[in-house]
Amino acid sequence: MRAREIADDYPVLNLDVDVLDAARLLTQDRLPGIVLTDDAGRPHSVLPDSQVLRLLVPPYVQRDPTLAKVYDEAEADRIAARLSGRTVRQLLPAENTVDLPAVGPSATVMEIAAQMARLRSPLTVVVERERMQGVITTTRLLDHILPPP
């Protein structure tokens, strides 16, 4: 079994998507993460759910999570609302050169699993000549490799 046989369709988002719309897509479809593309439509990065959530947390709290305690309950509840109109591109940390989890169409399940495990990524992009051919999530990969009970 090869990556091309396992890859599924998956929503992709441009880097200039509104960060709250990106987060809503995750919750509506219970996705494990988002795939971001650049203006040419090439895959740019994958953000697992926890790293989309991270975009909503003020940078100084990301650096020192104990500062989260200075927010009272009402302020903390407004964590997302203050970001209305901001794009994912604006909020991605500049220093953070994110690994793009990607495999070629002929990668085996062992190669795909080893890469997802190493990058701690809930999904990987199948790419051929810079074009995205689909996405493989960890749960879909497990569907394919688990023996019958």
Added chain:
Amino acid sequence: MRAREIADDYPVLNLDVDVLDAARLLTQDRLPGIVLTDDAGRPHSVLPDSQVLRLLVPPYVQRDPTLAKVYDEAEADRIAARLSGRTVRQLLPAENTVDLPAVGPSATVMEIAAQMARLRSPLTVVVERERMQGVITTTRLLDHILPPP
């Protein structure tokens, strides 16, 4: 809003669960990860999907993913089958002292979000006096903090 109001029921697994049963639970219920408990029922660790997948990958391939290429397609497809009867406890890397993502029942959404982001965890356990009160996933937290469109 506090952690105790957001926490949901969530399946927990003993460390001695068969690794393939743990993986099946993920795929059946499309869970973002598993919560492992010790023999006293206390939360021990959280494994995101990618780290459950990691348990299926031979240790020398985890250390050097390029070795995945030495497997031919048929061997790679049997990645999971060879682990039948092995437990999660047996396969957890001994050197890997996993952070347990956990918050107290009065943690605010800002504290929960900052912790999930830092630990790159798709879920956190709500714990009071060593007892698990429930689980909060990233997508459930987002449900609570996203403003209406």
